[in-house]
Amino acid sequence: MKLYHSPNSPYVRKVMVTLHETGQLDEVELIPSSLGPFDTDAPLHDKNPLGKIPALERPDGPTLFDSRVICAWLDERAGGKLYPAGDGRWDVLTLEALADGMLDAALLITYEGRLRPEEIRFPDWCDAQWAKISRACAALESRWMSHLSGSLSMGQITVGCALGYLDFRHDARGWRGGCPALADWFADFESRASMQETRPPAA
Numbered sequence: 001m002k003l004y005h006s007p008n009s010p011y012v013r014k015v016m017v018t019l020h021e022t023g024q025l026d027e028v029e030l031i032p033s034s035l036g037p038f039d040t041d042a043p044l045h046d047k048n049p050l051g052k053i054p055a056l057e058r059p060d061g062p063t064l065f066d067s068r069v070i071c072a073w074l075d076e077r078a079g080g081k082l083y084p085a086g087d088g089r090w091d092v093l094t095l096e097a098l099a100d101g102m103l104d105a106a107l108l109i110t111y112e113g114r115l116r117p118e119e120i121r122f123p124d125w126c127d128a129q130w131a132k133i134s135r136a137c138a139a140l141e142s143r144w145m146s147h148l149s150g151s152l153s154m155g156q157i158t159v160g161c162a163l164g165y166l167d168f169r170h171d172a173r174g175w176r177g178g179c180p181a182l183a184d185w186f187a188d189f190e191s192r193a194s195m196q197e198t199r200p201p202a203a
């Protein structure tokens with residue numbers, strides 16, 4: 001299998017952590033693919049018309065994207081432990097959606113600062129995206145700590161990758177303020193080998 005990959009992408013990191021945690025890392029070849037919305041990379045567009053990473057090329061089926069689909073597929077292939085059966089499944093899917101939403105908001109702020117010409121940047125837009133992230137962190141702190149402390153799930157992996165991305169690109173905004181339990185959880189989660197081995201490079 002081939003994974004279109006960048007060490008900067010938190011969505012790719014979700015897949016990499018899942019590969020580590022499910023023992024499938026050796027089955028995947030990493031294809032370096034650092035792109036932004038303005039880049040044209042024909043080989044990737046052929047695999048994922050949206051031009052986004054991660055995309056997972058399989059030997060015996062269509063290329064999979066996005067990160068949620070790839071992670072669910074990898075988990076099922078490994079025996080299905082990261083999305084529990086029964087009611088717990090909806091908690092995991094909701095937590096994953098919450099953390100993916102944090103990532104989407106954080107990536108919009110990143111692109112606003114990196115891609116939009118300075119004279120047409122819109123700080124209120126970035127602040128509104130950050131407000132979503134702050135509310136999500138507050139919800140994690142007040143409602144999700146018992147789930148985060150339970151056995152490993154795709155929700156936990158996604159939250160870990162989202163908080164790691166906030167540190168990587170938006171450290172100055174200080175997500176830890178008002179979230180001491182979440183900060184402690186992340187310090188512990190970040191020490192897992194799967195997280196250590198997928199740390200993004202220095203910003």
Ligand code: 99T
Nearest residue numbers: 008009011035036037051052053054066067
């Ligand atoms: O938007 C583009 O054209 C290229 N962007 C990407 O490929 C980003 C890289 S993160 N990936 C996604 O937006 C994937 C989102 C999708 N919903 C998923 O897979 O879950 C780059 C981060 C950075 O450089 O700071």
